[in-house]
Amino acid sequence: MIPFPPGGPTDITIRLLAQKLSERWSQPLVPEYRPGANTIIGTEAVVKSAADGHTLLFTVDSTVTTNPSLYAKLSYDPMRDLAPVTLVAWTPLAIVVKADTGPKNLAELIQFARANPGKVNFSAGSITSRLTGELFKRQLGLDVVLIPYAGARAVEGLLSGDINFLIAAASTVLPFIKSGRFRALAATGGQPIRSMPGVPTVAEAARLPDFDSAVWIGLFAPARTPTEIVAQLHRDIVQVIALPEVRERLESIGVEPETKSPAEFSAFIRKETAFWSQLIRQSGFRVE
Incomplete structure (x- = not known):
């Protein structure tokens, strides 16, 4: 079933x-x-x-x-x-942005969010990815807004520029990363994502040692x-x-x-x- x-x-x-x-x-x-x-x-x-x-x-x-x-x-x-x-x-999750207009790394995204409280939004299609976003903003004290697109529409929101960043399964965003449309800023799990070499974890990039989702x-x-x-x-x-x-x-x-x-x-x-x-x-x- x-x-x-x-x-x-x-x-x-x-x-x-x-x-x-x-x-x-x-x-x-x-x-x-x-x-x-x-x-x-x-x-x-x-x-x-x-x-x-x-x-x-x-x-x-x-x-x-x-x-x-x-x-x-x-x-x-x-x-x-x-x-x-x-x-x-x-199914590891990643924080991703548009490659042409988004921040170059997680530190830049965090800095941008802190400089624009309440004006930065993100999407996540699954319950776990949405809760990961909640954990991310709470542990960093960020005022960012969840736009609750359903499933694949979350990807469409980032493609259209309606959201600033996306938290999604690596398997979902990998084709967009390979095509150069998205950039992965961090993996939300405790270990780097095997299919995304060189992408740090949130724990490393944001100095949140216990972050793991x-x-x-x-x-x-x-x-x-x-x-x-x-x-x-x-x-x-x-x-x-x-x-x-x-x-x-x-x-x-x-x-x-x-x-x-x-x-x-x-x-x-x-x-x-x-x-x-x-x-x-x-x-x-x-x-x-």
Whole structure:
């Protein structure tokens, strides 16, 4: 189950893994799309499915880490109703500007924002990228305005000059960087982006040592799925992700594969949820 529409690097990642798992299992693993309500509709379908390993959820971080804080009437509790199988990959985020008119580096962008409080705007298409923008402006004390374009329209906003900078997945903006239309100023995660050599992290460029935010993709099963099935799913996905052709394909589109054990993944989700829920409470962030 995929709780968002087809298309884009995350979908490519999931389809590639589904293909390889189908080959390994000698049976088809068919992606079913149930988009809507910020991944809630598709997630609810998995939560209500039989816990037999035949219905799985491939989704992004916000499904389990931020939706519980953003939706008061959420019908499921991610940690109660889903069984984490493994982290699959990271989709790193980058701060980008127009190459011809934008700042040359992150320091220039910060300086410009401080000189023009309330007049600098940015966009971000996903929940995590928008929260990354909130974290960025709060930690630096900047008065910048979020323009909440949906999905790919955020890129259009930067292309048209309607916004000053964009926070988006590296996989989304990489083609525009390669064509010379965008310039990457910084990676928002804790590590540089492999597909953007020479681009510093926000932690380095803005001297914010703890700044670390990126989108991730994970695999989940319904709660009460037998531990032996979860363990087998984990082993199979780890082996698939280790295949050179899989890693090469993912890295070519700006996606960085990484796995965790079910226990590690559960602990990681709890830590992420605590971090983002605190920021949401403190900032008053709401879904537009």
